[in-house]
Amino acid sequence: MDTLESMQVFVRVVELGSLAAAARSLNLSPAMVSKHVVHLEKRTAARLLNRTTRQVRPTEAGASYFEQCCAILRRVEIAEAEAAADTSAPRGTLRITAPIEFGNLHLPAMIATFLDRHPGIDIVLDLANRRVDIVQEGYDLAIRIARDLDTSLVGRRIALSRFHIVASPAYLEREGHPVEPTELARHQCLAFAVPQPWTTWSFTHDGRSQQVRVSPRVLSTSAEALLEAARTGVGIGLLPSFVCGTALRNGDLVSLFPDCDCGSLGIYILFPHRNLLPLRVRLFIDFLVEQLGGNAEHDPWDVRV
Template sequence: MDTLESMQVFVRVVELGSFAAAARNLDLSPAMVSKHIGHLERRTGARLLNRTTRQVRATEVGATYFDQCTTILRNIDAAEAEAGAATRSPRGTLRITAPTEFGNLHLPAIMAAFLERHPEIDLVLDLTNRSVDIVQEGYDLAIRVARHLDTSLVGRRIAVSRFHVVASPGYLARAGHPQRPAELACRPCVTFAVPQPWTTWTFAHGGVSEQVKITPRMLSTSAEALLQATCAGVGIGLLPTFVCGKALSRGELVSLFPDCECGMLGVYILFPHRNLLPARVRIFIDFLVESLGGGADEDPWDFTS
């Protein structure tokens, strides 16, 4: 068997902690993964992995061998990248997971442009709002949109999305424009139902912070549903710009307190902690950052400023 290929399999098994996860990630059968590990253990004359019914861990010798393998493979990858960068195109299947609303609203055009630029890359895109274990489920990377990020994965923030308190022109014509955030306590509001009902909205202006307890007229787990309800005049909404930015720019919604800070989400791109990042993953990260066109502290969907 090819020893370098076996080293790649061994590294992935240690990183993922599972023969089955490594097999899915590498598009191999579990039996073939076992053959590669057996080849290395026979070649080295040492037991490299301790196997249980639930997990696979490197032995003490295996941990040292893992470090040496990653160094060897990293050096080979760097040498090949330098030698063939001018002629070799990235290829393979890129597996990505992203939140449903963010994916539906913003990823199709980006993905289409990416695939046109890189014809030898295929794409699997899973849109879901559940918490995905990208290591165990074999994804190359994840896009997350969150206030705070608590994860052992490697990643970076690539943009922010600020919250605006918004209402439709029709609603404002009917009910009047509130002059102060405190007035929202007496207005019908639409807000998120998860992870718990967002019934306390925070406003900051001029160094002063204020919290307002609102009464939900509508609760939903779907940002798109809240957007449509707010545009229809059901009530006043607190929405992030990646959801409401286009409606604000078209005049379908009005930002009621644009000078107030109402909170912010970070847009993150995450990938499993491993030393060797495939070229297709690196170039997608660069392409996504380029497509959003800003920086880690910029909001590409805020058209109010």
Template sequence: MDNLSAMGIFVKVVNEGSFSAAARAASLTPSAVSKQVGRLEDRLGARLFNRTTRHLSLTEVGKGFYERCCQILVDVEEAEDAVANLHAAPRGTLKINVPVAFGRLWITGLIPEFMSLYPEIKLDLNLQDRFVDLLSEGYDLAVRIGDLEDSSLIARKLAANRRVVCASPEYLKKHGAPKHPKDLENHDCLIYASRAFRNDWRFEGPDGAELVHVSGAVETNNPEVIMDLTCKNMGISLLPLWLVGPAIRQAHMVEVLPDYHVPDSAIYAIYPPGRHLSPKVRVFVDFMVEKFNLPENHFI
């Protein structure tokens, strides 16, 4: 027998408590089990068991070897399972949660290509901005934007979440363009209500870190509404580039305070931890990583 088989028999003897019990569990004869353990000891040049007619116990060397063998056997099993999963055809229902605006603008357009690549996957795509509990609500995966809370979930970065301060050309023509973040205190700012510290906008620039408390007549929990009102000359907004990029490209909005940087966060695919990543989750995450592996300004 090879080394791994001999290790497996040795571990089984320890777990079962005797050579005869291990032989029954392995469908071998007690003498065959004894011979394999004896050969293992000969190869190692060390005694693994203290044997008496009524009792079997591990030696100090045996205890250390047992712990190493257990880990080796687990690693081998996981490696074999991982390879099997790589070759398994991704199939089954893939339940995903995605923020509404990001899903509508950047995920749904990729679905036809993904489904053509993996026809045995059935996609259950939920667009909602509510924070969902993946484990209790049965989601395989979610896309989340911003800083992640500490958790046991696995996170894989898809793209940077660059945020920019924007206004319409007409608004700037009428009210003037701010030159410094503190100038925003004298402007009508559109507030995204779902953002933590929604009235406090943070900047980094030539003078270091800046914290500006902004205010305005309109506050909403929908970023697309903020973008629409910005385009309609209602004020200045702080929004992610993935949302406002097309409007900037079409000159409906312009970036203001270009010398000041709003601290970036990121866009992640998150999924529950497990011994192995299921093929359907793995291929979706890999597909999305490939699609978003573009220059930082690719959202414009």
């Protein structure tokens, strides 16, 4: 059997923790997957996997062998890509997962530009606000937006998105413009419902921190729904700039307290813990960094920039 192919199969088995799952992922029969593993165990004269009825886990020798296989396979892929660089463009399918709002509002235009630059690359884009396991589910990279990042994956922050307290001109004409953040307690507010209702809004101004408890007129799991509710004058929202930035720039919304620090989110790129990345992944990471300004401390959607 081809040892390199057997390594690819073995890596997939360890990543998915199942011979059957690896077989489905690689479009092979479970028997063929097992043969590949047996082939490697014979070559190494070592037991690489511990098998139970429910799960497959690498032995100590198998875990070490897995890391070496990953490095070898990445080096082979990069070597092939670099060898072909003079005669062909980068090729392959790039599987990306990203939050729904960021994906809908920003990724289509970026992806169109990226594909125009690299016609040999195809993209599978999965938009989901759940915590996606990019190793188990076979993604090349994930875009995550969070205050802090807690993950075993390799990641880098590529930008910031600051929160703004926003309302439409129509709402402010009807209900009045609050002068101090504490006045928000008597206004109709729009708030996120996950992971729990955002009923306490925090601010920092001139080094002084304060919190205001609001009574949401609308609670939603969707930032796009809250954006539209704010634009149509339903109430005042606390939204990140990547969601509300365009509406602020074109005058559909007003930032009520632009001098207040209402917190921020990090824009992160995550990828599996591997020493060497496929060329198409490296190209897309560099492209996103370029598109968002190339500075992890920069907010590309901030109206104050």
